[in-house]
Amino acid sequence: MNRELVFIVYVSDIQKSVDFYRDLLEVETTFETPRYVTFGLAEGVALALWTGESSALAGEPVRTSEVCLNVTAEQVQETYDAWVAKGVRVIEEPHEDVFGTTFVVADPDGNRVRVAPID
Template identity: 35%
Template sequence: MPNFSFLILYVDNPPKSAGFYADLLGRPVREQSPTFAMLPLSDDTMLGLWSRQAVEPAATGAGGASEIAFTVADAADVGELHREWAARGLAIAQAPTAMDFGTTFVALDPDGHRLRVFAPGAGS
């Protein structure tokens, strides 16, 4: 079975999105061109940012329909990251909330993709 190693988001401006994610996550951009950028999410997983105008075959559907989830240790970490990301000016789609799976909040990247932060089990 193949290994999961890459997540690709279709974006309007790959260099701009790469700068956003590099700054937000504190990770270096590994590759960048006008139509594609790439940076590590972890040691084993890369984030690709591909121009929605250049992707082959052409992408269909609304932009910003994807979600990336980040796990933190506890509800206090959820609240702390929420405050930090809101202070950076990220749009917040969902304030910290206790849900069945834990405590979570959702921010949006420049293309409207959801960035979910959660602490498993912390809200149940």
């Protein structure tokens, strides 16, 4: 069966968000339309940004999901330092959790982006 798993993040400004994720994750887009853009992350896995549901971002929406980047345990602090140098908004500084050292930043719309060690 031919499949692709796509994680969709609602954004209000497509170009601002594309620039943010391209720089943050150091990946290039694989598909672009004026309101929907994808980044191929791995075989059969993509991250999509979509303005079609940006109204869901009005006010202070409850954040019940997040994008998570898993890196080696040694790379968690390195990634934090690199992202802070890029000027990202930090929501949670590096701390220990059940799965190891982790931290969370926000994209331009306040969507959560976590970094955690690979299991």
